[in-house]
Amino acid sequence: MPYSSWGDFICGAFVLIIIIFHFLNKSKKNTALKSVLFILVSVLIFNVLHGVSDLLVYNKVTLKLALIFKYLLIIVFSIIASGFEIYCLGVIKDTTKILKWHYLILVLPVLWNIIWLIINKITNICFEVEGNTIIYHVAYCLLFLCFIFAMIYMPIMCLVYKRGIYPSLFKVGLTFTIFSALFGIFQFFFSFFINNNVFFTSVFLTLSTAYTYLYSRNDLINIDQMTNLYMRNKCMDDLTASDGASVYMLEIMRFHHFSSFTGDQILIEIVNFLKTIFNKYTMYRVSSNQIIVIVGKSDDISKISLINQEFRKPINIQGDDYSIDIKTSIIIKKKNETAEHTVYLLEKMINQIKDTNEVFIVYSSEMKRKLEIEENDTNKIIKAINKGSVVPYYQGIYSINDEKITWCEALARLNVNGEIIPPSKFIPILENHRCVNKLDRNMLCQVLKELKSMNDSGTRVDVKGISINFTAEDILNQSFIDEIKQMVKNQEIDPNMISFEICESVIISNFQKAKEIMEELNSYGIKFFLDDFGTGFSNLKAVLSLPFYLIKIDKSLLDAAKENTRNHQILDGVVKAINSIGMKTLIEGVETKEDVELVKNFGVNYIQGYYYHKPSNMTELNKTIEEKV
Known part of the structure; x- marks a missing residue:
């Protein structure tokens, strides 16, 4: 069996292990993981088929069929790889608001394959190996150069927007880029001396799979499974990159008085309503009874009156009515102010009104002086x-x-x-x-x-x-x-x-x-x-x-x-x-x-x-x- 086939089968086995591991894990309701699993299954199928195509090449009866099959897989491979790269930078975009035109760079592998098919005559679809070896190598090398370009572009974006990316994601992204680039360079310089796709396809897809899976697990850790809101760690990361944004903290008063079941149901009802109010913004559950919303550069407090109006009415849980008291604090995140200090101020402000009839409080110079005295x-x-x-x-x-x-x-x-x-x-x-x-x-x-x-x-x-x-x-x-x-x-x-x-x-x-x-x-x-x-x-x-x-x-x-x-x-x-x-x-x-x-x-x-x-x-x-x- 050729080396490339072994590599493809090993990569496929690796992907299969990750899929099995995921299904053995209790947490499998996350939407991001479902999309990742789709990518993993696609990669698994591709590697198995690619290994089969290598075997067919060594059989004279199936040679032409194998070549057609192999060239079609190049297209499939580029689409999967491009989709993965779009996903990776989509992750960065989600946390740093990168403009959409950056996506154009990521479709280079697909564009190259389309151009390559056009310049090859239709008759070359059923070509002989000896007559098209150079085209075959050039296609692979240019395709991999596109990948390498994307690999270089990705860490540059990671470095530029480092403050807005999870530390674990940043490290994994750079590690992935370095390894993929090294294998890409190795493949380019030795492609004429060894089988042209030895190891690289397998290594690239394996690292891609590992990177995607690690990110999805990292993302899952930061999501509250009951409310589907991001949790405190993600909030701190996003706050760090949100200078000048208005930040709301909503706290449910006397939440510990409710039973575990009742409290969960009340929280779900509140979160569902807040999603209709803050549908354009990201919400975070930072503690059992605290929710933070980063609403961008806006000081509009009209939403608070809507919340207050909604929860003047009791919440009905299984036939019983429960009165809810929600207090809100609002602050504009200052430049160079740590996320921890911003949350600290929001909590301190709520403490100022927790025993009053006030429903919200806005950070002001007077409040600043008062909190400074209290902090002192x-x-x-x-x-x-x-x-x-x-x-x-x-x-x-x-x-x-x-x-x-x-x-x-x-x-x-x-x-x-x-x-x-x-x-x-x-x-x-x-x-x-x-x-x-x-x-x-x-x-x-x-x-x-x-x-x-x-x-x-x-x-x-x-x-x-x-x-x-x-x-x-x-x-x-x-x-x-x-x-x-x-x-x-x-x-x-x-x-x-x-x-x-x-x-x-x-x-x-x-x-x-x-x-x-x-x-x-x-x-x-x-x-x-x-x-x-x-x-x-x-x-x-x-x-x-x-x-x-x-x-x-x-x-x-x-x-x-x-x-x-x-x-x-x-x-x-x-x-x-x-x-x-x-x-x-x-x-x-x-x-x-x-x-x-x-x-x-x-x-x-x-x-x-x-x-x-x-x-x-x-x-x-x-x-x-x-x-x-």
Whole structure:
């Protein structure tokens, strides 16, 4: 069998493997992949037929038939290759808005074949091999030169429009061009010494197939399969190349309140409507509830009123109506501004109106100043957290039985350039930047240092213990638990002096893991308080099955008990149920003498609130305890 036939069959097998791999892949609904598969099948058929034609040439009976067949395949080959090149630069055009006249260069292989057929006499269709070898070689060489020209043209366009092309596509495109050009040059210089189509046809089509498939996979990664919108990575690439364009961000408020199924259906309904409004523009789903639209150099905001008008009406999902609140921010992408910063500003702007009746906000000089101040404050807070500038303030916990403060809770304050910042100003920022765990670690570290300092100086600590708040992320992290033990040991603090306050979210996220961690730390001496009981999950059975020392009942239940008898009875029953199994109870937010009398009637063990003590440093807390005594 000739070498070219082997090459064609190998190339065909390679294409077949890619097709099989695609069908084994779960994601096969993408439109781009369907077009790619059509190209792959065409290439597969061509390579098989080309290999067959080579075999026929070596049979004298089928020689003329083989030559006709072979020349027809040259035409088919050029059409497939040209179509592929058009597809490749179409990809570049899609992301960089290249003008359509560039396509003309890509049809050169097809044009050459048409000219070649015209200058060859009709009688040459059934020619003898010896008489037409030169024409045959010239046809192939010129055809390949056209391909090489397109290969050179493609990387030039890639380099010119590099900012608008995916990095992976850019690298694959250049690699494809280099390899194809090398094989093309090899074929041109050695075509008269070896079989004129040895390897080149196979190599070219194989690389073409690989390049096309890799791009389609890259494109699929950037498409949200539910909405068929591009996702965040593609949005960032396109924003980078969209200087001066108006950019819209639409955010669905309280989207997490919907169930998974309902949320998906609502999102699909919203996207379908937005496609009718922004039908000329590309949309992107950048997060679960955020959609970005790049609308070009336009500041027309009339579309926002259409969106607002449409979604004033509830969306019906399987017979149930759901009210939707969509907020929109609009900004003009500035030159040299990063895509990440543009999205950051859009999100910040929506945060400005999320709790208002406003439905959209446009970036302005006033908004810029406001965001700059907010960003400056945020940077100061993050910097302070990273420096460990956390200041513990302590609020006393009053024991009804002992009639004095016997415990205290460590509450975080932040020292920002000498100014003490309350938690209401920095906790939301830390939550947005996922830095709460740093706050927790710093708080524990500072409390242990203060206790160590007091012990070393001989200062008496007039409380049984200090409670510190921790998040679910911290408590469920085994490495952090080991770190806690080491910190307590290093500061030579009795573990019984420390207790951790956790919310019900810890129980919800991983009940079994939470139980194991609590039992481990209990055996070490650290107690657990359940914070804000009654504001969240409130599964009394689950709570009572965990080794809590004390249950802190939220102020909202106390306020509700003051409203009517029914709520009063509910709170009374909850307290009795907790006390009956040996756990201690505490009611938070006690601020008046009337609150104190009411709470005592419930039979709770502890009271916490401004009535007995406002948060202060440890020295002031000790003074308060001494004065009360």
